[in-house]
Amino acid sequence: MTEQQPEEEENAAELKLGSVFHNATALSNSEAAMLMNIVLETRKQEEAAYVPNPVMQKTLEYAERFSTARTRAAAISMKQVLVDAELMEFEIGCVANLMPENAEEAKFLIPSLDDARFANNDEALDTALSNVALYKDT
Amino acid sequence: MFFHLQLEREIELQPKHFGPRLAEILHKKLRTEIEGTCSGRYGFIIAVTDILNTGKGTIRDGTGSATFKVQYMCLVFRPFRGEVIDCVVSSVNKVGFFADAGPLQLFVSNHLIPDDFDFVSTDEPAFVSADEEVRVQAGAEVRMRIVGTRMDATEIFCVGTIKENYLGVINPAAAAVG
Numbered sequence: 001m002t003e004q005q006p007e008e009e010e011n012a013a014e015l016k017l018g019s020v021f022h023n024a025t026a027l028s029n030s031e032a033a034m035l036m037n038i039v040l041e042t043r044k045q046e047e048a049a050y051v052p053n054p055v056m057q058k059t060l061e062y063a064e065r066f067s068t069a070r071t072r073a074a075a076i077s078m079k080q081v082l083v084d085a086e087l088m089e090f091e092i093g094c095v096a097n098l099m100p101e102n103a104e105e106a107k108f109l110i111p112s113l114d115d116a117r118f119a120n121n122d123e124a125l126d127t128a129l130s131n132v133a134l135y136k137d138t
Numbered sequence: 139m140f141f142h143l144q145l146e147r148e149i150e151l152q153p154k155h156f157g158p159r160l161a162e163i164l165h166k167k168l169r170t171e172i173e174g175t176c177s178g179r180y181g182f183i184i185a186v187t188d189i190l191n192t193g194k195g196t197i198r199d200g201t202g203s204a205t206f207k208v209q210y211m212c213l214v215f216r217p218f219r220g221e222v223i224d225c226v227v228s229s230v231n232k233v234g235f236f237a238d239a240g241p242l243q244l245f246v247s248n249h250l251i252p253d254d255f256d257f258v259s260t261d262e263p264a265f266v267s268a269d270e271e272v273r274v275q276a277g278a279e280v281r282m283r284i285v286g287t288r289m290d291a292t293e294i295f296c297v298g299t300i301k302e303n304y305l306g307v308i309n310p311a312a313a314a315v316g
Contacts, residue, residue, distance in 0.1 A: 012284075021141060027213070059215060062240035098224070098281070
């Protein structure tokens with residue numbers, strides 16, 4: 001099997017996601033789980049005997065297990081807080097999944113956050129993170 | 139990370155399918171061809187969520203089949219080097235442990251596990267912290283950073299580390315019922 005070389009070196013810590021993903025819509029585990037459940041519902045309505053393939057089944061279990069928002073409203077609210085805080089798509093997905101408790105943890109887990117936006121402004125990031133935490137498990 | 143991507147694919151249909159249910163058959167064929175597959179470029183394709191456009195089919199010279207350029211939205215799972223991700227440990231041995239994140243398998247070598255963890259091979263193999271409070275064993279939820287990805291045409295495999303702050307076991311394996 002030949003190995004595909006990425007066109008440039010990919011690195012999430014610098015938000016280098018490659019040409020396919022750099023503008024793509026990222027989904028948190030919660031959003032992905034909700035989307036998969038909608039797809040399953042629709043397919044079961046078309047065909048009562050529908051059974052998802054093993055990859056989808058495994059992925060749905062994973063996404064549900066590591067979901068942080070339990071309802072669509074909570075997921076939307078979390079995303080809005082982070083959009084307002086000027087995070088990039090990929091960073092929003094990471095924060096929603098990892099739920100860092102403060103700016104220090106967030107910058108460590110998601111290094112791209114440590115840039116001009118938040119280098120001297122931990123407060124703005126802390127506020128956003130505590131607002132996101134309000135919706136956790138709701 | 140999960141993404142909602144717009145992609146395009148050429149689907150070929152044989153003449154026996156040209157009829158009132160053509161759109162439905164096209165949709166089903168797309169799903170069968172790509173759902174559950176993995177590519178180095180797009181990641182694991184989990185599900186086709188919408189068909190945007192099938193266009194007009196073009197009959198291929200020489201055969202009676204028609205090809206359709208189908209544009210669709212799909213849910214994919216694609217890991218990135220540098221990404222921090224939560225996983226479930228699947229097996230542990232003395233050189234490290236394997237973990238799963240949905241369809242993706244990752245490996246953490248013992249060199250990238252903190253030095254104060256020792257491998258213990260009594261009944262349930264695990265890496266155990268010096269104070270015996272933390273056990274990396276099958277079923278535990280672990281947060282790791284992806285340090286390398288190996289992508290080829292149809293497979294992705296990742297290598298991770300837990301040897302950093304804020305990484306490691308986030309939820310121990312469920313206690314065995316004795």
